[in-house]
Amino acid sequence: MTLAELMQQYAIKAKMNDLEGIRETAIEGVWFYRSSQGNRRQPFVYQSGIIVLGQGNKNIHIGQTPVRYGPDDYLVVGVPMPLECEAIATNNEPLLGISIDISPALLHKLVKKLEASRYKNVCEEASQCGLKSVKMNDAMLDACKRLMIALCNELDVVMLGELLLEEIVYRALVSDSGHVLFELAYQEGAYARVAKALNRVHQEYHEQLNVQELAEEANMSISAFHQAFRNVTLESPLQYIKKVRLNKARELIQIEGRRVNDAARLVGYSSPSQFSREYKRHFNETPRAAKL
Structure with missing residues:
Protein backbone atom coordinates (compact mmCIF):
# COMPACT_ATOMS: atom_id res chain seq x y z
CA MET A 1 0.00 0.00 0.00
CA ALA A 185 22.07 19.62 20.35
CA TYR A 186 25.22 21.78 20.43
CA GLN A 187 24.39 24.09 23.31
CA GLU A 188 27.25 26.51 22.59
CA GLY A 189 26.56 26.89 18.87
CA ALA A 190 24.83 29.98 17.49
CA TYR A 191 21.93 27.91 16.14
CA ALA A 192 21.15 26.38 19.54
CA ARG A 193 21.54 29.77 21.25
CA VAL A 194 19.00 31.34 18.90
CA ALA A 195 16.68 28.38 19.48
CA LYS A 196 16.88 29.06 23.22
CA ALA A 197 15.84 32.69 22.67
CA LEU A 198 13.02 31.57 20.37
CA ASN A 199 11.75 29.27 23.10
CA ARG A 200 11.45 32.29 25.37
CA VAL A 201 9.53 34.21 22.68
CA HIS A 202 6.98 31.40 22.36
CA GLN A 203 6.57 31.13 26.13
CA GLU A 204 6.50 34.86 26.92
CA TYR A 205 5.09 36.45 23.74
CA HIS A 206 2.64 38.44 25.89
CA GLU A 207 5.50 40.15 27.74
CA GLN A 208 7.27 43.30 26.53
CA LEU A 209 10.29 41.47 25.15
CA ASN A 210 13.19 43.42 23.68
CA VAL A 211 16.19 42.43 21.61
CA GLN A 212 18.69 43.07 24.40
CA GLU A 213 16.91 40.58 26.69
CA LEU A 214 16.80 37.95 23.96
CA ALA A 215 20.48 38.49 23.13
CA GLU A 216 21.30 38.00 26.81
CA GLU A 217 19.19 34.82 26.81
CA ALA A 218 21.36 33.59 23.93
CA ASN A 219 24.54 34.82 25.65
CA MET A 220 25.47 36.86 22.57
CA SER A 221 26.16 40.49 21.75
CA ILE A 222 23.22 42.34 20.21
CA SER A 223 24.90 42.61 16.78
CA ALA A 224 25.92 38.92 16.73
CA PHE A 225 22.45 37.90 17.90
CA HIS A 226 20.76 39.97 15.18
CA GLN A 227 22.83 38.29 12.48
CA ALA A 228 22.45 34.75 13.87
CA PHE A 229 18.71 35.28 14.40
CA ARG A 230 18.20 36.37 10.80
CA ASN A 231 20.30 33.45 9.50
CA VAL A 232 18.05 30.97 11.30
CA THR A 233 14.59 32.53 10.92
CA LEU A 234 15.06 34.85 7.91
CA GLU A 235 13.39 37.52 10.07
CA SER A 236 14.56 40.27 12.41
CA PRO A 237 13.80 39.57 16.11
CA LEU A 238 11.08 42.26 16.21
CA GLN A 239 9.40 40.95 13.04
CA TYR A 240 9.46 37.44 14.45
CA ILE A 241 7.91 38.49 17.78
CA LYS A 242 5.16 40.41 15.98
CA LYS A 243 4.27 37.42 13.79
CA VAL A 244 4.18 35.06 16.75
CA ARG A 245 1.85 37.42 18.63
CA LEU A 246 -0.48 37.92 15.66
CA ASN A 247 -0.70 34.20 14.90
CA LYS A 248 -1.46 33.47 18.56
CA ALA A 249 -4.12 36.20 18.56
CA ARG A 250 -5.74 34.61 15.52
CA GLU A 251 -5.91 31.28 17.38
CA LEU A 252 -7.51 32.98 20.38
CA ILE A 253 -10.14 34.65 18.18
CA GLN A 254 -10.91 31.78 15.81
CA ILE A 255 -10.48 28.72 18.02
CA GLU A 256 -11.18 29.96 21.56
CA GLY A 257 -13.76 32.57 20.55
CA ARG A 258 -12.07 35.44 22.40
CA ARG A 259 -13.16 39.00 21.79
CA VAL A 260 -10.79 41.04 19.64
CA ASN A 261 -9.72 43.44 22.41
CA ASP A 262 -9.16 40.54 24.82
CA ALA A 263 -7.02 38.69 22.28
CA ALA A 264 -4.97 41.84 21.67
CA ARG A 265 -4.31 42.24 25.39
CA LEU A 266 -3.47 38.56 25.90
CA VAL A 267 -0.73 38.63 23.25
CA GLY A 268 0.88 41.81 24.57
CA TYR A 269 -0.77 44.71 22.71
CA SER A 270 -1.71 47.71 24.85
CA SER A 271 -3.31 49.55 21.91
CA PRO A 272 -6.32 47.81 20.27
CA SER A 273 -6.11 50.11 17.25
CA GLN A 274 -2.43 49.25 16.67
CA PHE A 275 -3.30 45.57 17.01
CA SER A 276 -6.08 45.87 14.43
CA ARG A 277 -3.82 47.68 11.97
CA GLU A 278 -1.01 45.15 12.26
CA TYR A 279 -3.42 42.21 12.18
CA LYS A 280 -5.00 43.44 8.95
CA ARG A 281 -1.60 44.09 7.39
CA HIS A 282 -0.43 40.57 8.29
CA PHE A 283 -3.56 38.50 7.49
CA ASN A 284 -5.18 40.79 4.90
CA GLU A 285 -8.39 40.82 6.93
CA THR A 286 -9.62 42.56 10.08
CA PRO A 287 -9.62 40.74 13.44
CA ARG A 288 -13.41 40.92 13.49
CA ALA A 289 -13.58 39.16 10.12
CA ALA A 290 -11.65 36.28 11.69
CA LYS A 291 -14.55 35.61 14.04
CA LEU A 292 -16.96 34.99 11.16
Missing part, protein backbone atom coordinates in the same frame (compact mmCIF):
# COMPACT_ATOMS: atom_id res chain seq x y z
CA THR A 2 1.12 3.58 -0.57
CA LEU A 3 1.68 5.98 2.32
CA ALA A 4 -1.45 7.89 1.25
CA GLU A 5 -3.53 4.68 1.36
CA LEU A 6 -2.19 3.84 4.82
CA MET A 7 -3.03 7.35 6.04
CA GLN A 8 -6.55 7.05 4.65
CA GLN A 9 -6.90 3.67 6.34
CA TYR A 10 -5.83 5.23 9.63
CA ALA A 11 -8.25 8.16 9.18
CA ILE A 12 -11.15 5.70 8.88
CA LYS A 13 -9.94 3.56 11.79
CA ALA A 14 -9.46 6.59 14.08
CA LYS A 15 -12.73 8.22 12.97
CA MET A 16 -10.85 11.20 11.54
CA ASN A 17 -12.26 10.92 8.04
CA ASP A 18 -14.05 14.26 8.48
CA LEU A 19 -11.19 16.00 10.30
CA GLU A 20 -10.32 19.50 9.13
CA GLY A 21 -7.01 20.39 10.78
CA ILE A 22 -4.63 18.51 13.04
CA ARG A 23 -5.12 16.12 15.99
CA GLU A 24 -2.70 14.16 18.18
CA THR A 25 -2.59 10.40 17.66
CA ALA A 26 -2.26 7.65 20.27
CA ILE A 27 1.53 8.02 19.99
CA GLU A 28 2.57 11.07 22.00
CA GLY A 29 4.18 13.69 19.79
CA VAL A 30 2.73 12.32 16.53
CA TRP A 31 -0.06 14.40 14.99
CA PHE A 32 -2.37 13.51 12.09
CA TYR A 33 -3.31 16.21 9.57
CA ARG A 34 -6.21 16.22 7.13
CA SER A 35 -7.69 18.97 4.96
CA SER A 36 -10.38 18.24 2.37
CA GLN A 37 -9.82 21.38 0.28
CA GLY A 38 -6.52 22.87 1.42
CA ASN A 39 -6.19 26.61 1.89
CA ARG A 40 -5.11 29.71 0.03
CA ARG A 41 -1.76 31.30 0.83
CA GLN A 42 -1.93 32.58 4.40
CA PRO A 43 0.36 33.11 7.43
CA PHE A 44 1.16 30.22 9.76
CA VAL A 45 3.75 29.35 12.37
CA TYR A 46 5.30 25.94 11.69
CA GLN A 47 6.42 24.31 14.94
CA SER A 48 9.73 22.46 15.11
CA GLY A 49 9.75 18.79 14.11
CA ILE A 50 9.30 16.60 11.03
CA ILE A 51 6.36 17.04 8.66
CA VAL A 52 5.40 14.32 6.17
CA LEU A 53 2.67 14.65 3.52
CA GLY A 54 1.23 11.43 2.14
CA GLN A 55 -1.22 13.16 -0.17
CA GLY A 56 -1.51 16.67 -1.57
CA ASN A 57 1.08 19.44 -1.89
CA LYS A 58 2.09 22.58 0.00
CA ASN A 59 3.89 25.72 -1.11
CA ILE A 60 5.76 27.52 1.66
CA HIS A 61 6.88 31.10 1.25
CA ILE A 62 9.73 32.07 3.55
CA GLY A 63 12.28 34.72 2.73
CA GLN A 64 12.85 34.98 -1.02
CA THR A 65 12.83 31.25 -1.77
CA PRO A 66 9.56 29.30 -2.01
CA VAL A 67 9.67 25.72 -0.72
CA ARG A 68 7.37 23.14 -2.28
CA TYR A 69 6.82 19.73 -0.72
CA GLY A 70 4.50 16.78 -1.11
CA PRO A 71 4.59 12.95 -0.98
CA ASP A 72 8.09 12.87 -2.51
CA ASP A 73 9.67 14.95 0.27
CA TYR A 74 9.35 15.82 3.95
CA LEU A 75 10.16 18.91 5.98
CA VAL A 76 12.71 19.19 8.76
CA VAL A 77 11.90 22.19 10.96
CA GLY A 78 14.54 23.01 13.56
CA VAL A 79 12.87 26.02 15.21
CA PRO A 80 9.34 27.48 15.05
CA MET A 81 9.11 29.40 11.77
CA PRO A 82 6.54 32.10 10.89
CA LEU A 83 5.82 31.71 7.19
CA GLU A 84 3.08 31.75 4.57
CA CYS A 85 1.68 28.45 3.35
CA GLU A 86 -0.62 27.38 0.53
CA ALA A 87 -2.10 23.87 0.80
CA ILE A 88 -3.26 22.24 -2.45
CA ALA A 89 -5.61 19.25 -2.61
CA THR A 90 -4.98 17.29 -5.83
CA ASN A 91 -7.40 15.10 -7.83
CA ASN A 92 -10.25 16.08 -5.46
CA GLU A 93 -8.58 14.06 -2.68
CA PRO A 94 -7.84 15.49 0.78
CA LEU A 95 -4.39 16.45 2.00
CA LEU A 96 -3.13 13.83 4.46
CA GLY A 97 -0.01 14.03 6.59
CA ILE A 98 1.70 13.57 9.91
CA SER A 99 3.68 15.98 12.05
CA ILE A 100 6.23 14.65 14.53
CA ASP A 101 7.44 16.59 17.57
CA ILE A 102 11.04 16.05 18.64
CA SER A 103 11.71 16.25 22.35
CA PRO A 104 15.10 17.65 23.45
CA ALA A 105 15.71 14.43 25.39
CA LEU A 106 15.26 12.26 22.30
CA LEU A 107 17.32 14.61 20.15
CA HIS A 108 20.25 14.58 22.59
CA LYS A 109 20.02 10.80 23.01
CA LEU A 110 20.28 10.18 19.27
CA VAL A 111 22.98 12.78 18.64
CA LYS A 112 25.04 11.32 21.48
CA LYS A 113 24.78 7.85 19.90
CA LEU A 114 25.68 9.20 16.47
CA GLU A 115 28.71 11.03 17.85
CA ALA A 116 29.81 7.87 19.67
CA SER A 117 29.79 6.24 16.22
CA ARG A 118 31.88 9.18 14.93
CA TYR A 119 29.03 10.53 12.79
CA LYS A 120 28.54 14.27 12.37
CA ASN A 121 26.13 16.29 10.25
CA VAL A 122 27.15 19.94 10.38
CA CYS A 123 26.29 22.65 7.86
CA GLU A 124 29.33 24.55 6.60
CA GLU A 125 27.27 27.49 5.31
CA ALA A 126 26.96 30.71 7.31
CA SER A 127 23.20 30.81 6.75
CA GLN A 128 21.40 27.98 8.57
CA CYS A 129 17.69 28.54 7.93
CA GLY A 130 15.63 26.53 10.40
CA LEU A 131 13.49 24.84 7.73
CA LYS A 132 14.62 22.44 5.01
CA SER A 133 12.82 20.26 2.47
CA VAL A 134 14.32 16.77 2.15
CA LYS A 135 13.87 14.21 -0.63
CA MET A 136 11.97 11.19 0.70
CA ASN A 137 14.21 8.12 0.47
CA ASP A 138 13.18 4.47 0.74
CA ALA A 139 14.27 4.13 4.38
CA MET A 140 12.26 7.13 5.58
CA LEU A 141 9.23 6.13 3.50
CA ASP A 142 9.34 2.60 4.95
CA ALA A 143 9.55 3.96 8.51
CA CYS A 144 6.58 6.29 7.91
CA LYS A 145 4.53 3.43 6.46
CA ARG A 146 5.27 1.23 9.47
CA LEU A 147 4.26 4.10 11.77
CA MET A 148 0.87 4.41 10.07
CA ILE A 149 0.34 0.63 10.26
CA ALA A 150 1.20 0.66 13.96
CA LEU A 151 -1.27 3.49 14.62
CA CYS A 152 -4.06 1.17 13.48
CA ASN A 153 -3.23 -1.38 16.20
CA GLU A 154 -3.44 -0.53 19.91
CA LEU A 155 -0.82 -3.09 20.95
CA ASP A 156 1.57 -1.92 18.23
CA VAL A 157 1.17 1.64 19.54
CA VAL A 158 2.22 0.52 23.02
CA MET A 159 5.07 -1.75 21.97
CA LEU A 160 6.43 -0.04 18.86
CA GLY A 161 5.29 3.59 18.99
CA GLU A 162 8.35 5.09 20.67
CA LEU A 163 10.74 2.93 18.64
CA LEU A 164 9.19 4.02 15.34
CA LEU A 165 9.24 7.66 16.42
CA GLU A 166 12.92 7.30 17.32
CA GLU A 167 13.69 5.70 13.95
CA ILE A 168 12.03 8.51 11.99
CA VAL A 169 13.96 11.16 13.92
CA TYR A 170 17.17 9.20 13.31
CA ARG A 171 16.43 9.06 9.57
CA ALA A 172 15.94 12.82 9.54
CA LEU A 173 19.17 13.40 11.48
CA VAL A 174 21.27 11.52 8.93
CA SER A 175 19.57 13.09 5.90
CA ASP A 176 21.22 15.78 3.79
CA SER A 177 19.47 18.48 5.86
CA GLY A 178 19.81 16.73 9.20
CA HIS A 179 22.11 19.49 10.46
CA VAL A 180 18.96 21.58 11.07
CA LEU A 181 18.22 19.21 13.98
CA PHE A 182 21.77 18.03 14.71
CA GLU A 183 23.06 21.47 15.61
CA LEU A 184 20.26 22.07 18.12
Whole structure:
Protein backbone atom coordinates (compact mmCIF):
# COMPACT_ATOMS: atom_id res chain seq x y z
CA MET A 1 0.00 0.00 0.00
CA THR A 2 1.12 3.58 -0.57
CA LEU A 3 1.68 5.98 2.32
CA ALA A 4 -1.45 7.89 1.25
CA GLU A 5 -3.53 4.68 1.36
CA LEU A 6 -2.19 3.84 4.82
CA MET A 7 -3.03 7.35 6.04
CA GLN A 8 -6.55 7.05 4.65
CA GLN A 9 -6.90 3.67 6.34
CA TYR A 10 -5.83 5.23 9.63
CA ALA A 11 -8.25 8.16 9.18
CA ILE A 12 -11.15 5.70 8.88
CA LYS A 13 -9.94 3.56 11.79
CA ALA A 14 -9.46 6.59 14.08
CA LYS A 15 -12.73 8.22 12.97
CA MET A 16 -10.85 11.20 11.54
CA ASN A 17 -12.26 10.92 8.04
CA ASP A 18 -14.05 14.26 8.48
CA LEU A 19 -11.19 16.00 10.30
CA GLU A 20 -10.32 19.50 9.13
CA GLY A 21 -7.01 20.39 10.78
CA ILE A 22 -4.63 18.51 13.04
CA ARG A 23 -5.12 16.12 15.99
CA GLU A 24 -2.70 14.16 18.18
CA THR A 25 -2.59 10.40 17.66
CA ALA A 26 -2.26 7.65 20.27
CA ILE A 27 1.53 8.02 19.99
CA GLU A 28 2.57 11.07 22.00
CA GLY A 29 4.18 13.69 19.79
CA VAL A 30 2.73 12.32 16.53
CA TRP A 31 -0.06 14.40 14.99
CA PHE A 32 -2.37 13.51 12.09
CA TYR A 33 -3.31 16.21 9.57
CA ARG A 34 -6.21 16.22 7.13
CA SER A 35 -7.69 18.97 4.96
CA SER A 36 -10.38 18.24 2.37
CA GLN A 37 -9.82 21.38 0.28
CA GLY A 38 -6.52 22.87 1.42
CA ASN A 39 -6.19 26.61 1.89
CA ARG A 40 -5.11 29.71 0.03
CA ARG A 41 -1.76 31.30 0.83
CA GLN A 42 -1.93 32.58 4.40
CA PRO A 43 0.36 33.11 7.43
CA PHE A 44 1.16 30.22 9.76
CA VAL A 45 3.75 29.35 12.37
CA TYR A 46 5.30 25.94 11.69
CA GLN A 47 6.42 24.31 14.94
CA SER A 48 9.73 22.46 15.11
CA GLY A 49 9.75 18.79 14.11
CA ILE A 50 9.30 16.60 11.03
CA ILE A 51 6.36 17.04 8.66
CA VAL A 52 5.40 14.32 6.17
CA LEU A 53 2.67 14.65 3.52
CA GLY A 54 1.23 11.43 2.14
CA GLN A 55 -1.22 13.16 -0.17
CA GLY A 56 -1.51 16.67 -1.57
CA ASN A 57 1.08 19.44 -1.89
CA LYS A 58 2.09 22.58 0.00
CA ASN A 59 3.89 25.72 -1.11
CA ILE A 60 5.76 27.52 1.66
CA HIS A 61 6.88 31.10 1.25
CA ILE A 62 9.73 32.07 3.55
CA GLY A 63 12.28 34.72 2.73
CA GLN A 64 12.85 34.98 -1.02
CA THR A 65 12.83 31.25 -1.77
CA PRO A 66 9.56 29.30 -2.01
CA VAL A 67 9.67 25.72 -0.72
CA ARG A 68 7.37 23.14 -2.28
CA TYR A 69 6.82 19.73 -0.72
CA GLY A 70 4.50 16.78 -1.11
CA PRO A 71 4.59 12.95 -0.98
CA ASP A 72 8.09 12.87 -2.51
CA ASP A 73 9.67 14.95 0.27
CA TYR A 74 9.35 15.82 3.95
CA LEU A 75 10.16 18.91 5.98
CA VAL A 76 12.71 19.19 8.76
CA VAL A 77 11.90 22.19 10.96
CA GLY A 78 14.54 23.01 13.56
CA VAL A 79 12.87 26.02 15.21
CA PRO A 80 9.34 27.48 15.05
CA MET A 81 9.11 29.40 11.77
CA PRO A 82 6.54 32.10 10.89
CA LEU A 83 5.82 31.71 7.19
CA GLU A 84 3.08 31.75 4.57
CA CYS A 85 1.68 28.45 3.35
CA GLU A 86 -0.62 27.38 0.53
CA ALA A 87 -2.10 23.87 0.80
CA ILE A 88 -3.26 22.24 -2.45
CA ALA A 89 -5.61 19.25 -2.61
CA THR A 90 -4.98 17.29 -5.83
CA ASN A 91 -7.40 15.10 -7.83
CA ASN A 92 -10.25 16.08 -5.46
CA GLU A 93 -8.58 14.06 -2.68
CA PRO A 94 -7.84 15.49 0.78
CA LEU A 95 -4.39 16.45 2.00
CA LEU A 96 -3.13 13.83 4.46
CA GLY A 97 -0.01 14.03 6.59
CA ILE A 98 1.70 13.57 9.91
CA SER A 99 3.68 15.98 12.05
CA ILE A 100 6.23 14.65 14.53
CA ASP A 101 7.44 16.59 17.57
CA ILE A 102 11.04 16.05 18.64
CA SER A 103 11.71 16.25 22.35
CA PRO A 104 15.10 17.65 23.45
CA ALA A 105 15.71 14.43 25.39
CA LEU A 106 15.26 12.26 22.30
CA LEU A 107 17.32 14.61 20.15
CA HIS A 108 20.25 14.58 22.59
CA LYS A 109 20.02 10.80 23.01
CA LEU A 110 20.28 10.18 19.27
CA VAL A 111 22.98 12.78 18.64
CA LYS A 112 25.04 11.32 21.48
CA LYS A 113 24.78 7.85 19.90
CA LEU A 114 25.68 9.20 16.47
CA GLU A 115 28.71 11.03 17.85
CA ALA A 116 29.81 7.87 19.67
CA SER A 117 29.79 6.24 16.22
CA ARG A 118 31.88 9.18 14.93
CA TYR A 119 29.03 10.53 12.79
CA LYS A 120 28.54 14.27 12.37
CA ASN A 121 26.13 16.29 10.25
CA VAL A 122 27.15 19.94 10.38
CA CYS A 123 26.29 22.65 7.86
CA GLU A 124 29.33 24.55 6.60
CA GLU A 125 27.27 27.49 5.31
CA ALA A 126 26.96 30.71 7.31
CA SER A 127 23.20 30.81 6.75
CA GLN A 128 21.40 27.98 8.57
CA CYS A 129 17.69 28.54 7.93
CA GLY A 130 15.63 26.53 10.40
CA LEU A 131 13.49 24.84 7.73
CA LYS A 132 14.62 22.44 5.01
CA SER A 133 12.82 20.26 2.47
CA VAL A 134 14.32 16.77 2.15
CA LYS A 135 13.87 14.21 -0.63
CA MET A 136 11.97 11.19 0.70
CA ASN A 137 14.21 8.12 0.47
CA ASP A 138 13.18 4.47 0.74
CA ALA A 139 14.27 4.13 4.38
CA MET A 140 12.26 7.13 5.58
CA LEU A 141 9.23 6.13 3.50
CA ASP A 142 9.34 2.60 4.95
CA ALA A 143 9.55 3.96 8.51
CA CYS A 144 6.58 6.29 7.91
CA LYS A 145 4.53 3.43 6.46
CA ARG A 146 5.27 1.23 9.47
CA LEU A 147 4.26 4.10 11.77
CA MET A 148 0.87 4.41 10.07
CA ILE A 149 0.34 0.63 10.26
CA ALA A 150 1.20 0.66 13.96
CA LEU A 151 -1.27 3.49 14.62
CA CYS A 152 -4.06 1.17 13.48
CA ASN A 153 -3.23 -1.38 16.20
CA GLU A 154 -3.44 -0.53 19.91
CA LEU A 155 -0.82 -3.09 20.95
CA ASP A 156 1.57 -1.92 18.23
CA VAL A 157 1.17 1.64 19.54
CA VAL A 158 2.22 0.52 23.02
CA MET A 159 5.07 -1.75 21.97
CA LEU A 160 6.43 -0.04 18.86
CA GLY A 161 5.29 3.59 18.99
CA GLU A 162 8.35 5.09 20.67
CA LEU A 163 10.74 2.93 18.64
CA LEU A 164 9.19 4.02 15.34
CA LEU A 165 9.24 7.66 16.42
CA GLU A 166 12.92 7.30 17.32
CA GLU A 167 13.69 5.70 13.95
CA ILE A 168 12.03 8.51 11.99
CA VAL A 169 13.96 11.16 13.92
CA TYR A 170 17.17 9.20 13.31
CA ARG A 171 16.43 9.06 9.57
CA ALA A 172 15.94 12.82 9.54
CA LEU A 173 19.17 13.40 11.48
CA VAL A 174 21.27 11.52 8.93
CA SER A 175 19.57 13.09 5.90
CA ASP A 176 21.22 15.78 3.79
CA SER A 177 19.47 18.48 5.86
CA GLY A 178 19.81 16.73 9.20
CA HIS A 179 22.11 19.49 10.46
CA VAL A 180 18.96 21.58 11.07
CA LEU A 181 18.22 19.21 13.98
CA PHE A 182 21.77 18.03 14.71
CA GLU A 183 23.06 21.47 15.61
CA LEU A 184 20.26 22.07 18.12
CA ALA A 185 22.07 19.62 20.35
CA TYR A 186 25.22 21.78 20.43
CA GLN A 187 24.39 24.09 23.31
CA GLU A 188 27.25 26.51 22.59
CA GLY A 189 26.56 26.89 18.87
CA ALA A 190 24.83 29.98 17.49
CA TYR A 191 21.93 27.91 16.14
CA ALA A 192 21.15 26.38 19.54
CA ARG A 193 21.54 29.77 21.25
CA VAL A 194 19.00 31.34 18.90
CA ALA A 195 16.68 28.38 19.48
CA LYS A 196 16.88 29.06 23.22
CA ALA A 197 15.84 32.69 22.67
CA LEU A 198 13.02 31.57 20.37
CA ASN A 199 11.75 29.27 23.10
CA ARG A 200 11.45 32.29 25.37
CA VAL A 201 9.53 34.21 22.68
CA HIS A 202 6.98 31.40 22.36
CA GLN A 203 6.57 31.13 26.13
CA GLU A 204 6.50 34.86 26.92
CA TYR A 205 5.09 36.45 23.74
CA HIS A 206 2.64 38.44 25.89
CA GLU A 207 5.50 40.15 27.74
CA GLN A 208 7.27 43.30 26.53
CA LEU A 209 10.29 41.47 25.15
CA ASN A 210 13.19 43.42 23.68
CA VAL A 211 16.19 42.43 21.61
CA GLN A 212 18.69 43.07 24.40
CA GLU A 213 16.91 40.58 26.69
CA LEU A 214 16.80 37.95 23.96
CA ALA A 215 20.48 38.49 23.13
CA GLU A 216 21.30 38.00 26.81
CA GLU A 217 19.19 34.82 26.81
CA ALA A 218 21.36 33.59 23.93
CA ASN A 219 24.54 34.82 25.65
CA MET A 220 25.47 36.86 22.57
CA SER A 221 26.16 40.49 21.75
CA ILE A 222 23.22 42.34 20.21
CA SER A 223 24.90 42.61 16.78
CA ALA A 224 25.92 38.92 16.73
CA PHE A 225 22.45 37.90 17.90
CA HIS A 226 20.76 39.97 15.18
CA GLN A 227 22.83 38.29 12.48
CA ALA A 228 22.45 34.75 13.87
CA PHE A 229 18.71 35.28 14.40
CA ARG A 230 18.20 36.37 10.80
CA ASN A 231 20.30 33.45 9.50
CA VAL A 232 18.05 30.97 11.30
CA THR A 233 14.59 32.53 10.92
CA LEU A 234 15.06 34.85 7.91
CA GLU A 235 13.39 37.52 10.07
CA SER A 236 14.56 40.27 12.41
CA PRO A 237 13.80 39.57 16.11
CA LEU A 238 11.08 42.26 16.21
CA GLN A 239 9.40 40.95 13.04
CA TYR A 240 9.46 37.44 14.45
CA ILE A 241 7.91 38.49 17.78
CA LYS A 242 5.16 40.41 15.98
CA LYS A 243 4.27 37.42 13.79
CA VAL A 244 4.18 35.06 16.75
CA ARG A 245 1.85 37.42 18.63
CA LEU A 246 -0.48 37.92 15.66
CA ASN A 247 -0.70 34.20 14.90
CA LYS A 248 -1.46 33.47 18.56
CA ALA A 249 -4.12 36.20 18.56
CA ARG A 250 -5.74 34.61 15.52
CA GLU A 251 -5.91 31.28 17.38
CA LEU A 252 -7.51 32.98 20.38
CA ILE A 253 -10.14 34.65 18.18
CA GLN A 254 -10.91 31.78 15.81
CA ILE A 255 -10.48 28.72 18.02
CA GLU A 256 -11.18 29.96 21.56
CA GLY A 257 -13.76 32.57 20.55
CA ARG A 258 -12.07 35.44 22.40
CA ARG A 259 -13.16 39.00 21.79
CA VAL A 260 -10.79 41.04 19.64
CA ASN A 261 -9.72 43.44 22.41
CA ASP A 262 -9.16 40.54 24.82
CA ALA A 263 -7.02 38.69 22.28
CA ALA A 264 -4.97 41.84 21.67
CA ARG A 265 -4.31 42.24 25.39
CA LEU A 266 -3.47 38.56 25.90
CA VAL A 267 -0.73 38.63 23.25
CA GLY A 268 0.88 41.81 24.57
CA TYR A 269 -0.77 44.71 22.71
CA SER A 270 -1.71 47.71 24.85
CA SER A 271 -3.31 49.55 21.91
CA PRO A 272 -6.32 47.81 20.27
CA SER A 273 -6.11 50.11 17.25
CA GLN A 274 -2.43 49.25 16.67
CA PHE A 275 -3.30 45.57 17.01
CA SER A 276 -6.08 45.87 14.43
CA ARG A 277 -3.82 47.68 11.97
CA GLU A 278 -1.01 45.15 12.26
CA TYR A 279 -3.42 42.21 12.18
CA LYS A 280 -5.00 43.44 8.95
CA ARG A 281 -1.60 44.09 7.39
CA HIS A 282 -0.43 40.57 8.29
CA PHE A 283 -3.56 38.50 7.49
CA ASN A 284 -5.18 40.79 4.90
CA GLU A 285 -8.39 40.82 6.93
CA THR A 286 -9.62 42.56 10.08
CA PRO A 287 -9.62 40.74 13.44
CA ARG A 288 -13.41 40.92 13.49
CA ALA A 289 -13.58 39.16 10.12
CA ALA A 290 -11.65 36.28 11.69
CA LYS A 291 -14.55 35.61 14.04
CA LEU A 292 -16.96 34.99 11.16
